[in-house]
Amino acid sequence: MTENVSAPPRSKIGVLIENHFDPTEYKLFNKMFPARGYQVDYISHLWGNVDSEYSSNPERDPATNKDRIELYVIVKTEINDVVLSDYKGFILIGAYAMDRLRYEAKPIKGQPNQSPAVKFLRKAMQTPGLKIGTICHSLWLLCADPQLLKGRKVTCANNLIYDVQNAGGDVQFDGDNGPRRLVVDQDLITAKHPADGITEEFIECFIREIERG
């Protein structure tokens, strides 16, 4: 984490990331958080490597009408080494990245998920005042340990509703419009999906919740 040494303490946002992350969210995190004085650190499980490169979900390029991978990010921060008190909050990036971060080589019946990211979340979500944000498909990481979701008011992409409900999450709906755009349940801030300006609202809301304490 040498690249972060000069940052003032308690002004950082950690974003959990893996392959197939949402590129539109990534670009907005990098634009909006620094503009409001927050540094964004990307965090993942590096499997013993010093760094790891991840690519965004392929998206249709209107110029060529072909799918292409737009973004690559090199992550140097290992999730097992993260000190919670260095951060104001953590965001779980959308698309398929969080499905990958919950991988455990040997799931054991009756034992909560032992992937580094889920173990990290269990610790983070027990820390009062530490904000956790999810958007689109990223509640998958919480579905891996239903104790993290049971009874929590949340929102997510339409595809995810059933996984979240099966894990005991209480998805909030906006009438016939499907899941609500944003839901705040104490330290857990959830957003529906990165379209219709929701990512911007999510980032604004996340900052507001951090600054409210």
Place this chain on the structure above:
Amino acid sequence: MKLKGKKIAVLLESDFCEHEIWYYKFRFAEEGAEVVFLTRLWGHPSLTFIGHDHQVPFLCDQSFENMEDDQLAEYSAIIVPSGFVADRLRYTQDLSKLPPATSFIERAFANPSILKGFICHGLWLLAPSPDLVRGRKVVSHNNLYGDVINMGAQFVDEDVVVDSDLVTARTGDHCHLFARKIIELLSDTKVLQSTRIPTMSATP
């Protein structure tokens, strides 16, 4: 030609795993089966989907929507493949109804003579209707372990698991073992018959 005269459906959407889909296309055909790729066409005559690993296009022009019961009964097996096919297929705007792909697979569950196959991330399609797998023996990609337990299924730590008319496999890299098991089950009716539970009800 162990599957002569049999028809096998593979559900398709974008983010499929190319090697796996091509393997089914030729391996089942090699045994004499007709392999049909079904999707939700959203009113289009055809849709071209893009593969997960190599962005390879795959054209699909047959829909599972509005399929008559007798057409459905022509199928010996319905396969929900790897990648993010199942997550994409369960997308629906009208949340008052099940996603059309889940309704379709629910109808297949109501017919125990149709073998239902799910591999890797395929079981996501059943999340909107978890009663279909509650208490049943399955395997999935390890990433889905929590989702599958949350559906009430029984996770068996093997690469291929058979529970009567339900066959599941761990990852796309096990597609050959999965296909071999499907061929074995379909070519010996006694195997499927002897392990089959009496009748599955589609609606709770």
